[in-house]
Amino acid sequence: MMNGYSVEGDILVINRDLNELDFFVRDFLEVFKKHSDYLIVSGFVSISTGRARGTEDIDMLFPLMEEEAFMELFNNLLDEGFWCYQSDTAQGAYEYIRALSSIRFIKKGMQNPNMECIPITPERKAKYFEFNNPQKIRIGDFEFKIPPIEFEILYKELVLGSKKDLEDAMHLRVLFVDFIKGERFKEYETVIRGELK
Amino acid sequence: MKEIVSKKKVPVTDMDYVVLYARNLKMDNKHFRSHKMLIDSQIKSSNSFFKNMFGDGEEFKRKSREYLKKLGK
Numbered sequence: 001m002m003n004g005y006s007v008e009g010d011i012l013v014i015n016r017d018l019n020e021l022d023f024f025v026r027d028f029l030e031v032f033k034k035h036s037d038y039l040i041v042s043g044f045v046s047i048s049t050g051r052a053r054g055t056e057d058i059d060m061l062f063p064l065m066e067e068e069a070f071m072e073l074f075n076n077l078l079d080e081g082f083w084c085y086q087s088d089t090a091q092g093a094y095e096y097i098r099a100l101s102s103i104r105f106i107k108k109g110m111q112n113p114n115m116e117c118i119p120i121t122p123e124r125k126a127k128y129f130e131f132n133n134p135q136k137i138r139i140g141d142f143e144f145k146i147p148p149i150e151f152e153i154l155y156k157e158l159v160l161g162s163k164k165d166l167e168d169a170m171h172l173r174v175l176f177v178d179f180i181k182g183e184r185f186k187e188y189e190t191v192i193r194g195e196l197k
Numbered sequence: 198m199k200e201i202v203s204k205k206k207v208p209v210t211d212m213d214y215v216v217l218y219a220r221n222l223k224m225d226n227k228h229f230r231s232h233k234m235l236i237d238s239q240i241k242s243s244n245s246f247f248k249n250m251f252g253d254g255e256e257f258k259r260k261s262r263e264y265l266k267k268l269g270k
Contacts (some may be wrong), residue, residue, distance in 0.1 A: 004222040004229070018230035019236040050222045050232055051215075054239035083258065085265055104265075110248030111257060112240060167215045174219035 003051060004175065011136040011143070011180070014049055021047065024107060025058055026142045027117050031080045035073035035159050038062045038145065039131045045146045046168035048139060049175060053164070057116045064119045067094050076173050080110045081147050082115075118126065126155070126195035129188075150184040151192075158192055168174075 006013045018026070025044065040048075042059040043081035065073070067175055074090035085104040087093040098102050102118040120127045137146050146152065149172055156169040173180070208214045223226045253259035 001224070002226045003224060004226045017233060019233045020240045021236050024240075050219070050229060052218060052232055052235050054236070054243065054245065085262055109254075110244055111251065111261075112243040155253065163211070167212060169213060170215050171219045174216050175223050177223070180202040 004129055005179075007179065008029065010140075011138050012049075012149075012176075014139045016050070018140060018142060021058075021113060022139060024110075024172075025144070026112055026139070027080075027107070028105065029144060030080065031077050031082070032060075032062075032073065032117075035069065035076065036062050036065060037131075038162070039134055040144055040146050041130065041152070042156075043168065045152050046171050048137070048146075051168055051171045053167075057114050059116050059118060060177065061118050061120050061127055063131070064077075064097065064100065064121050066090075068099060070094050077105060080133075082106065083108055085114065098107055122196070126159075126192050129191045131156075148184065148188070150180050151188045153180070153184060154188050154192055158189070159196065 002015050005015060020045070025040070029038065039061045040058065041061055043053075043055045044058045047053065047055060071090040071094070074084070074093055077084075082105045084093050085106065086096050087103075093103050097119050100119050100121065102116050104114040104116050106112075106114040118127075120131060122128050130151050131147055133151070134145035135148050137144060147155070153172050156165040156172075167193045208217045218228070222232075247261070248257070251257045251264065
């Protein structure tokens with residue numbers, strides 16, 4: 001019998017096979033991370049660690065980019081078989097990014113799921129904090145970055161707060177009871193409550 | 198937390214089941230088999246649902262964009 005997860009250095013290793021949702025996220029990130037840093041947040045953090053629920057979108061933070069860099073990213077994603085809900089052109093999509101609105105990408109030939117890309121700036125203190133303090137996680141050969149588990153739990157409990165979010169938070173609390181560090185909750189709560197003011 | 202996990206024997210609420218499942222998953226990764234089946238099945242059924250709702254290819258693109266705009270997304 002093998003545990004659901006193990007820890008290798010600073011990497012959380014989830015002991016399971018990849019599923020179709022993982023393949024979608026992995027394919028997207030393979031392109032995206034050539035152009036920008038990123039952080040996967042919210043539902044996919046819980047689902048990738050075993051929470052048994054579906055999702056239509058995967059949320060991802062990335063730092064606000066210059067238009068030229070964004071155009072390269074956008075066109076690369078198109079070349080690799082993704083399209084954007086908001087626009088068929090990089091210029092059109094960048095209008096959303098410039099306004100700090102999220103944009104969504106989906107794989108050609110599929111109707112679901114989509115990747116919601118959320119631009120952030122240092123003014124979004126809580127989001128910038130989690131972005132700059134990532135937790136590495138690995139499933140099979142797919143490694144990616146998520147927020148610290150304690151931060152994700154608190155964000156779901158204090159900010160989001162729906163039934164689904166509270167269940168996600170509880171899933172993380174129970175599954176990672178031996179991994180999470182109690183003292184981090186106090187530090188992270190200050191950061192999160194700071195953004196709520 | 199350890200107390201919350203171990204005290205309840207019979208799950209009643211949705212949250213009880215979340216706790217029970219996470220506790221079992223922590224100890225035994227065989228539970229990921231049903232997790233994979235659920236996720237793969239949800240993607241398949243969702244694709245089918247949205248295909249029925251918005252069609253395929255360019256038609257899907259156009260109709261889903263209109264739908265998202267209505268939702269303000």
